[in-house]
Amino acid sequence: MKKDKETWINEVLGSVERIKPAEPMPGFYGRVLQKAMETKMAAVIPMPVVYRAAAGLLIIIALNTFTCIAASKTIHQAKVKQFANEFSLTQDYNYNY
């Protein structure tokens, strides 16, 4: 029984002794070239450029936000002024007695 087991294990271990090399599918070189081209295309935009673009985008967003806040403040001030004028609430009182 033990001998059978050892024999079987040795046969399994020796089953790849005369193994022949397998071949990839025909047209392998063409597919490698295609993959190389795809990789090259992906590398056209290198990472530093991406970082620079992201930084530029952040600056544009920040400027837009700043402009929007400034504009809304101006509009608010204009409305307050208009309201004050309508109800004669101007602060520049000039009493001539």
Next chain:
Amino acid sequence: MNENELIALLKQGNELAFKNLVEGFRIRVYNTCLGIVQSAPDAEDISQEVFVEVFRSVQHFKAEAKLSTWIYRIAVTKSLDHLRSKKRKKRFAFMKNLYKDNSNELRFEKGDFVHPGVEMENKELASYLFKAIEQLPENQKAAFTLNKIEGLSYQEVSEVMKMTLSSVESLMFRAKQNLQKILSDYYDEMQGA
């Protein structure tokens, strides 16, 4: 054309040199990947990636090792990376199954692999061997595949794996011991069934 001339042409981006390189190494690279990942479509895909990597990084190749050693090293690294990523996906699928349905079956479970180069009368026995190789730790799997499937000497394996010769010898000794243990368990299972 000798190796130095080939490397020089590759560094210049010579397409004909690259074609020669692919034609000269495609079978060795494919068989190394196939032995480690045990799937023909995956081995094909990884082999393509190996040559793309060679094409991309040949500029940095300093010829400290032989060209073949460098290419084998890329093939082993990429194959092991692939296995790690597959293992992660398998674990994720298992976790998903725990929450999704009651099925215990793993979706990424694969069938028995038989290397196409194995002789017809040895196919069944070899399927047990490949199943056992799959369970070996990464280093042992790579060393065993390079030596037994790809036919590299221990010295060549040590150069590919950047190890000393004695480390490879002990790695191979442990690989064989582990395989014997795994195969012994298979044998007992078969006798019990």
